[in-house]
Amino acid sequence: DTEVTQTPKHLVMGMTNKKSLKCEQHMGHRAMYWYKQKAKKPPELMFVYSYEKLSINESVPSRFSPECPNSSLLNLHLHALQPEDSALYLCASSQVSGGGVGGELFFGEGSRLTVL
Amino acid sequence: DAKTTQPPSMDCAEGRAANLPCNHSTISGNEYVYWYRQIHSQGPQYIIHGLKNNETNEMASLIITEDRKSSTLILPHATLRDTAVYYCIVRGYGGATNKLIFGTGTLLAVQP
Numbered sequence: 001d002t003e004v005t006q007t008p009k010h011l012v013m014g015m016t017n018k019k020s021l022k023c024e025q026h027m028g029h030r031a032m033y034w035y036k037q038k039a040k041k042p043p044e045l046m047f048v049y050s051y052e053k054l055s056i057n058e059s060v061p062s063r064f065s066p067e068c069p070n071s072s073l074l075n076l077h078l079h080a081l082q083p084e085d086s087a088l089y090l091c092a093s094s095q096v097s098g099g100g101v102g103g104e105l106f107f108g109e110g111s112r113l114t115v116l
Numbered sequence: 117d118a119k120t121t122q123p124p125s126m127d128c129a130e131g132r133a134a135n136l137p138c139n140h141s142t143i144s145g146n147e148y149v150y151w152y153r154q155i156h157s158q159g160p161q162y163i164i165h166g167l168k169n170n171e172t173n174e175m176a177s178l179i180i181t182e183d184r185k186s187s188t189l190i191l192p193h194a195t196l197r198d199t200a201v202y203y204c205i206v207r208g209y210g211g212a213t214n215k216l217i218f219g220t221g222t223l224l225a226v227q228p
Contacts, residue, residue, distance in 0.1 A: 042203065042218035043160065056215065090159050098209035099148040105216055107159030
C-alpha cells in the first residue's frame, strides 16, 4: 500500500462552521505534512509532524489546528475560516522528516475546500 | 524561501527526451536535489532525488553538475501524460533545511 488517502475530497463550509480534514497512510511513515495550495500557485508548507509530534508550524493562523492521533492519521481541524482560506489542502507522508534516503514525500490527492 | 530557479515553461514533442534545467547555485553540502511533478488537479508526485552523483530510476534520470550548482531532469521519451508542472527542490537533513519548499516550477507541455 503506497497511498495517502484524504477525506473528504471536497468540502464547502461557512465561516462559522467547524470541520475537519482527514489524512491516512499505512506505509509505516513517521513524518506527516499539511500543505496548502491556491490556484496556479505551488504548494505551501503548513505543518510537519515527526513521530506524532508537531515539529514545524509555518506561522499558520490558529483557525487551523493540526492533530496527529497516531502514526497513521493526521487531521486538520478548521474553525472560523475566511473565504481566502479556500484552497486545495494536501497531506503527505515520508519515512523520515529530513532529506536523503527515506525523505521522499508521498502526497494524497488533496481536499478542495471552499469557504463561503 | 525557494532556493532554485527554473524556466516557467517548456515544450517537448511526444516521444522525444524532455530536459528540464534547474539552477541551485547556493546549495550547501548536506542538501539534496529533489524533483516532483504535479499533474493538473492531482497531488505532487515524487520523481527522483540525488546528492552529487547522477541518478536514474524507472521514471527519469537526474544529472547533477560537478559543482552541484545546477541539475537537469531528463524524461527519456516524453508522453502526453508527462504534461505537468515540474518542481526542483533542494532539501537538507536536519534543522531548518529539511523543509520541502516548492518553488514556482516549470510547466512542461508535451505536444503530439
